[in-house]
Amino acid sequence: MKGGGRAECADEALIEDPDFPSDDTSLFFDSSTPIARLQGRVTWRRPQEICQSPVLFSDNINLGHAKQGLLGDCWFLCACTVLLKNKHLLNKVLPPDQPQWGDSRYRGSFQFHFWQQGHWTEVTIDDRLPCINSTLCFSRCHSPTAFWIALLEKAYAKLHGSYERLWAGQVSEALVDLTGGLAELWSLGDFGSDEEQRPEQDSDQVRRRRLDLNLLDPVKDDCVLSCSTHSSPGGASELGQYHALTVMEWLDVKKVSGSEVRLLRIRNPWGRCCWGGAWIGSGAGWSSVDPSCASELQARVAEGEVWLDEAEFMSQFDDVTVGYPISEEGHLKSIYTGSLLKHSHQLPGRWMKGHSAGGSRNSSSYGTNPKFWLKVSGRGEVLVSLLQHRKWRVTEKYAQTPLDDSKNTKHQHYQATALHMWKVEKKRFNLSRLLNKPPCASTHCHAYEREVVLHGQLEPGYYLLIPSTYQPGAEARFLIRVFSSSSISLSALKSPAPSLPLTTDGEWETSYFRGSWVEGRTAGGSRNFLSHWQNPCFPFIVCDDPTVTSGVNVKITLHQSRPDTDLYPVGFHVYKVPDGASVQTIPKDEDPVASCVPHCYTQDVSLAVSLPPGAYAILPSTYEPDCSANFTLSLARRIHRKVMKSQERLGRAIQEVSHISVMQS
Secondary structure (H helix, E strand, O other), rough: OOOOOOOOOOOOOOOOOOOOOOOOHHHOOOOOHHHHOOOOOOOOOOOOHOOOOEOOOOOOOHHOOOOOOOOHHHHHHHHHHHHHHOHHHHHHHHHOOOOOOOOOOOOOOOEEEEEEEOOEEEEEEEEEHHHEOEOOOOOOOOOOOHHHHHHHHHHHHHHHHOOOOOOOOOOOHEEEEEEOOEEEEEEEOOOOOHHEEEEEEEEEEEOEOOOOOHHHOHHOOOEEEEEEEEEOOOOOOOOOOOEEEEEEEEEEEEEHHHEEEEEEEEOOOOOOOOOOOOOOOOOOOHHHHHHHHHHHHHHHOOOOEEEEEHHHHHHHHOEEEEEEOOOOOOOOOOOOOOOOEEEEEEEEHHHOOOOOOOOOOOOOOHHOOOOEEEEOOOOOEEEEEEEEEEOOOEEEOOOOOEOOOOOOOOOOOOEEEEEEEEEEOOEEEEEHHHHHOOOEEEEOOEEEEEOOEEEEEEOOOEEEEEEEOOOOOOOOEEEEEEEEOEEEEEEEHHHHHHHHHOOOOEEEEEEEEEEEEOOOOOOOOOOOOHHHHHHHOOOEOOOOOOOOOOOEEEEEEEEEOHHHOOOOOOEEEEEEEOOOOHHOOHHHOOOEEEEEEEEEOOOEEEEEEEOOEEEEEEEEEEEOHHHHHHEEEEEEEEEEEEOOOOOOOOOOOOOOOEEEEOOOO
């Protein structure tokens, strides 16, 4: 496709992204949303084919705000407001100085960055945008010549696999993806006394903090506030269900009577007013304040905005999402105190069935959950977040398919999770006794949220953190993040317990292999790449005893030798080697008999599997080729050996010491 009348590009074809093509595969996932009616009607046009002089941003900031189209992604558009308020965050997501239309370097593509599970992920798109006739059919700026929001929306859709995947979501998730920070969901409703007294449980309705705008006063000019409604409030009959809006500002205004009223300016992503309250247009509320003040405030209202007083706001909306401010240096700012939390650390983890998925504190297996040491050097404010990975089945670099879960159709993307913390007085302690005591801080109940956040003022010392799912055996990957005003350290407590039970009729034998992925030689990447078979290959035999015909338990663990802050996504495949053949003769189109995928940003990935006797080979890999690193493979195989019956007795009693853990100082 040629460059739409730009002489500079007339002789050079513009980039067309093969990974996110301009067709229905990029628009739809399962055609289950109202945009399914657009099938066959959408055309894709570049900005210079839509208007004469396209730009990324309008000079007028009000005209640069998003206006929602036919896609139900108000949650994402509300979060995008943070980028217009913070130039340093905008430059992180949309790197500046990219060639635009009219620039001789322009080739029709743009680069974006989104924060995903602890890392900034690059997403490159071409600038062909979905249109009906010659008009953008999804989000656009209020200025018809500004295209930053339409391009950002396309990049976010590519990250999720399709535009349709953006239909309905949480503002808090989009805020974290755009900032790498934190966001919390607060309630505007009252909590009944019964709910306060209910025990910890699998709860869809989180016991959230009730909004107090006075609490947010230290960060009122920096934090992001979005409000949402779950039903049609009387004053906002157009809103419909699950609609999110942005709180642009709030202030206390003196009334003629001498009292004060708190007003909030709300922006609707639809770009039109949908309110009939006392402060709309020439509403009755304005007569109670000084006319010059009323005029000044009414002049601030842009298209799609309206003023509400606090009483209207609290009664008409259900939830508020509060996004934490981030300083230009990249430090999180507390929404509780306004303090900079300059110290941070993060570690990945995983709940594995039969190994580390212990369930809630109601379960006897709770102590098997992953455990983390937190050392706090000085008294200060600490935030701990537990962020779980969405349950995708990865098929390509960006396109993803959600896992089917017939037992959890309502909450198919996330497990119900919680986070508990105990103060540890001694370096040597009994875990069982500790867990019988109430935690010093917790998220109270398990919630179907991507991220739950624990906040507190902590004294110096050591703390034990335990993240859990509500159901024992529920599997997921997660990221623990800690932000603090004082110096901290975070480390995982290693639990060497095997993921398969040691049976009485056998023993286990473990072998270790060291290897390297070397750029250009043995770093072949995942099966998505033709170079996959260049990866190191480790042959092994499962039970050469001809009398054994059933499956044999095998556990494989891959450990990458890289710092926590610079991990590659890693995984491995196990292939069957044909009888009498060598590893080199495995057909290149052969499907693995077992796989530890998707590739994950974590130090260790493990797989426990039962394999029939025979010859096999393990191919460990990074997700993308040419990622150099050293690694270690451990292979544990069960050996069948008859158990000797013996009358031997033990001379003295065994002193049982259970669940004793030694803290690393």
